[in-house]
Amino acid sequence: MGSSEFVGYCSFTKAIEHLGDRWSLLIVRQLGTFGPQGFNELATGLPGRISRSVLADRLRRLETLGLVSRCAGPDPHPAYRLTEVGEGLTATLGSLRAWAETWLPDDPDMLDRDPDIVLGWLAQRADPDRAPERPVVVELRLHHRHDRRYWLVLQRGAAPYGCLTDPLLDVSRYVYLESSMPALLALARGRRDWADAFGDRSVTAAGDPELIGRVSAWFRPASDQPCAHRNA
Incomplete structure (x- = not known):
């Protein structure tokens, strides 16, 4: 394996390590689709059931990675928005969705x-x-x-x-x-x-x-x- 291939493999591995859980990409997709949202909006709007502690943990991780930042919300509590880095991920998520809709069958259960x-x-x-x-x-x-x-x-x-x-x-x-x-x-x-x-x-x-x-x-x-x- 050449050195450039090894670097690409490491980058891919890092992306999976940081974003490969069930919720991180769903949060990015939610903010990319609907714009800034407060914590409660995310907790109720994400598909599936996410506990508040897990959501808080994923948001902290995404903030640390520079994909999400806080901004002023409609109430005294802050909202969350995608940064320019997070926005750059939305096209990849769109491609992933198109691939899944074409090739992955729906789960009957x-x-x-x-x-x-x-x-x-x-x-x-x-x-x-x-x-x-x-x-x-x-x-x-x-x-x-x-x-x-x-x-x-x-x-x-x-x-x-x-x-x-x-x-x-x-x-x-x-x-x-x-x-x-x-x-x-x-x-x-x-x-x-x-x-x-x-x-x-x-x-x-x-x-x-x-x-x-x-x-x-x-x-x-x-x-x-x-x-x-x-x-x-």
Whole structure:
């Protein structure tokens, strides 16, 4: 191995050593996509469950590495933002995401293991500008797991959010969906439209017929990607 190859290998090893855990790159991606965020925003916005102690540790590490710095937040607490060094990593993360979406299959057990990740994907596909004026709850069940339920709350002008417990809204505002796992993942990842899933009955619906008829309109078409808002 030549000396230049050895240097490249060492650089790669350092990157893996410092950033190869589950959370560091997710934090960078979150800040790169949504701009500066406070600690609580990061704690609730990251996909999956991260403890506050782990988040604090990862933020300290990213600050030490020069990828993240603190800035003034909307309240007395500081926010976190990407530095120029951190911004330089976002293109690499975009390439990694494109590679994963092309070559890595979805994990069929993901909804049981990390349901909030799939609900987060579904929330990103929802279009707040086309959601109902009054809140609607989309209740999800899988064909093979009738004992498990998940909820997505939609309302015009508000950020959609997923729930692992029933939000207990008025029952007239519920749409009950039953889906196969492949169909749900395809919808959540934006690879399939709701109309097609209803058409082949990989997704079935119950509830108010008027609300059922509008479900497809509440989500972006499969060809559309949610906008990524980045702050300089």
